[in-house]
Amino acid sequence: MARSLIWISDQRITGWACTHCGWNYELPPLLSDPEAKSAYDRLASGKFEKHDCAAHGPVTSPGDKGDFAARARKLVLRGFKPKDAVEIALQEIAFETRHDPKIVAKVQKDADEFLRRVKDGLI
Ligand SMILES: [Zn+2]
Incomplete structure (x- = not known):
């Protein structure tokens, strides 16, 4: 199954994560400007494309x-x-x-x- 980018929000992190490994890209807490947020989303998607699942270990708990x-x-x-x-x-x-x-x-x-x-x- 192909990996995909998911939005997570729990006690530890709010941000984008990979469905297949422990990779994530946390939303900076002070980010409220809509433009900055969409820049963050684009950045996350670029980083997601490049990351290597094997290097990040399994999805954490x-x-x-x-x-x-x-x-x-x-x-x-x-x-x-x-x-x-x-x-x-x-x-x-x-x-x-x-x-x-x-x-x-x-x-x-x-x-x-x-x-x-x-x-x-x-x-
Ligand atoms: Zn991954």
Whole structure:
């Protein structure tokens, strides 16, 4: 399967990462200007193309990438309906963790929680 560039956001890092290895390109915390952000995106994509997966080791602890709520919330902010955001986030995480049953089960619970909070108007 071809590697691809994914957006991650968890306790340790917010930025672009590779689906196949530990490579990532962190979003500078003070970057808020839209032009600077798009420059950062272009730079990340260039660096991604050039990086060698073998040199970066495996994806670091996939569990950390399973921060479901943060991911789903981001999708909602981008304009997705909560239900669709949940579906997309679930699929992304399942894919990134290579369908690790433990993580998928945990994320499924997070997804139910997330939708419950949306229904209750907490998100
Ligand atoms: Zn890679």
